[in-house]
Amino acid sequence: MNIGWYLAVSALIFTIGAAGVMTRRNPLVVLLCLELMLNAANLALIAFSRMWGNSDGQIFAIIVMVVAACEVTVGLGVIVAMARRSVPIDVDELRELQG
Amino acid sequence: MQTTSWLILAFPLAGAIINGLGFRALKGRAPGIVGTVAIGAAFISAVLTLIKLQDLSPEHRGALFVGWDYAKTVGVDAKVSILVDPLSVYMALVVTGVSTLIHLYSVTYMTSDRGYARFFAYLNFFVFSMLVLVLAGNFFLLVVGWAFVGAASYLLISFWYRRTTATRAGIKAFVINVVGDIGIVLGTYFLFRNTHTLDFIGTFRQAGTIPHGDLTAGLILLLVGAFAKSAQVPLHTWLPDAMEGPTPVSALIHAATMVTAGVYLIARMWPLFEHSAAAADVGTIVGALTLLIAATIGLVVTDLKRVIAYSTMSQIGYMIMAVSAGAYAAGLFHLMTHAFFKALLFMAAGSIIGAMAGEQNLDKMSGFRRAMPFTFGCFVVGGLALAGVPPFSGFFSKDEIIAVMGQRGGWHWVLFVVGYIGTFLTAVYTWRMIFRAFFGEPVAEAAELEHGHLHHAEQHTNPANGEVEDTDVGFPGPDHHIAEWSVPMRAAMGILAVGAIGLGFLQLPFNGTNVVDKFLEPSFRGSKYFGSLHPTDSLTTIGLIVGAVLSLAGIALAYRIWVVKPGTSTAIRERLSGVHRFLVNKWYFDELIDLVVVRPFAWFGRFGQQTFERIFVQGALVDGTSGVVRAGSATVRALQSGLVRAYASLLVLGAVAVGLYFLLQS
């Protein structure tokens, strides 16, 4: 298939992920949607790497995966700490950084 | 001569600084002695300057000593320079001479007052300022001296600063004096605009070239200053209230020296005044008006010191009238004699007030003749001089003024008549005061004193409004002093009495002795009035006779009303109750000024505060700008909702916008 198709899929997944971030209230699911967006970016990277015949894009994608893993680790750690302290696991309730 | 002239200024300043800064080290009567010695030294320096001045030839009898250049910028050259010529030395001698005697008097009079050192510091500072004023060689130093004298007057009037009446009187005096200061400064501006020099000699040399409008305007503004300082109508209302100060202050400032500053100013500016008849006439007429008004009010006031204050106002009116109309020597001669007998009267008043333990009301005084012979004698001498009875000094000086008025002729004949009416009234009110206080049945305090016991009030009160006070700092001290029991007071009053009797012989009419004339002549060289306004012999004779007759008639009338038939004054008062009320309210000048000046300013201030300040400045400008900022930031703050989703949505929206921008661009 043309590279363009892969890019189209990537764009679609990205926007679906964005919609999820804006819509869901459970922080876990928000993080999941964030993963979606990262994966869409990965797909685009791999597609372009194939387009140029250059492996640089794949390296980039690997590093993105590493970063995503770290981010998930820390984010889930925060959520676990929140759950331990009986803080409501709801993005709408956590709004102390207002004003 | 340069050293001695600067020393005239240096000694009082040194006395003020020593007393002002070293008051803790000076115990007992030391501040008084320091102050008196300082002014005495200044007097000696003035005498030495006089001697050296007389050594110079009459054509060159004057010197300008420049201290240093204070400022030289934008065409204005302000030097600290003093002008030593006969006129300024004359004034300096009068000022330092009378001041020395008043300081001597105060050494015992003010003992037991907690502010003793402060008093002498202020008094020395005042003398210093007055000397700066009379010795000034340019408008700059004149204004400096003028302002300092006003400040010193304020400090001394409110000397007993815990008395609200005193502080209010001080403020009133200061405010009116500041109005005068504005006049002086603006007047200087009008003159400077055309002459481009602040120097007196330079200005006088260009007197003929100043355009008439500017000259008249400038001189009338200078006259405003003179009237404020010399308590002429309508800027006179502060002088009676200024009697709240201690008696030596009244003697020095409000009789002999400060109030004569206006007279000195007009005399000094004679070249300018002779070029502007309009301004000179303004001065003459105001002087004459004040003469009459003050004399009529003096007939009815009941506070002893205020009677003497109104008489001062009246006599200064004579002097202003004289020097404005060209009778310079006569006016200045009267200045000197007046300084002596008025200071004497005030000192004697201080003595009798001391016997009354601070009470100043004439209604409560009576029959002190036997108890206080020396004070009575001083009152008699001063009263005779003031009333103008020959051969006392006041007779010769006052009559010379009136005679020169007649000599000028034209509409000045009205002033001739006015002067004699004033003489009659002066005699009446002066001797009213003396007869009421010393004749009749002795009051309790007098009876006590006859037995050798000075009356002490158990509770100290403010004589003006009866408020209870203590004797700590800020209020008068517990002890009162009278001349009979105090040597320095007697010495000072004695010397003044001798002067009041004998100074008249310095300027006898019919060209008898013309000491003052001859002495002042070098200062007035070139004047069209100085040498030429000599009254004819017939005019002089008529004047002398009329003057003597009127003053004796006045004394006789007062004797009849107040001594022979004691109820007469009450009967007259009841019959002329409207007139009496008008005079007791001081011709309603205070109310007039309140209506015309004070109320509009107060309204303006209130308007400024409540309307302009509150609505415009605070509301629109200050609150407006901060309100706009606050509204803006509130809007921005609303974006910080804390909702992560909202932030994410904004992020996506932003990304969409940026992408759109780039898409559209390409």
Place this chain on the structure above:
Amino acid sequence: MSGLFFFVAALGAIAGAIGVVTLRNSFYAVLALVGHLLSLAALFLLLRAQFVAAAQVIVYAGAVMVLYVFVVSYVSEGPFQSTPGAVTGGARVLAYLFAACLAAELMVAMLGNGLEAINSKGAQYDPGFGNPAEIGKLLLTKFLFPFEVASFLLLIAAVGAVVLARRRGGGIDPTDRPVLSVMDMVRDERLGSMAESVHAQPAVGATAPAGLESGERPNEEGGW
């Protein structure tokens, strides 16, 4: 053939994505993401990125998602408990609108540009393209620095996770069974680094700031 595989994988990816976004049960959302990741791995294979595809399956779908599963089960109190669902009403419409705008833009940007290579199937590639050997060589030569930094980042993330999720020393956790230790006997029970800062209890000897009732936090309200 590859076209068929592409469509299957693509549909799987999109279906997984939609599942993540719409499924109410967070556990099901995790599972949907796993499916999405596997489809994505297939797409990677189609693009000749073997190593990345393998890494995706092992690391992403294997480790990260398992971590997610653990946390989801820890946090939610039951498989069908009401963890909050999606938002309703106007916010949802607005969010979908923004997303749609984004999608449209991206499509336009992609398809409307002049990049002809998109229409091709890709450039010529070397035989070793996408091999682990190739990836390894690149990681250790050309991209050594990002490689090292990435490993450093992993270390920091690990430490951070431990710090975040550990039990606070000294803070009383009401669900814990009391465990005695020597330190408990010598250390005051209100000490602890985070306890004071979270305004739970004041430090030893300090009294509450004047004007506060006990338990009230100072400067609670926002605004200035």
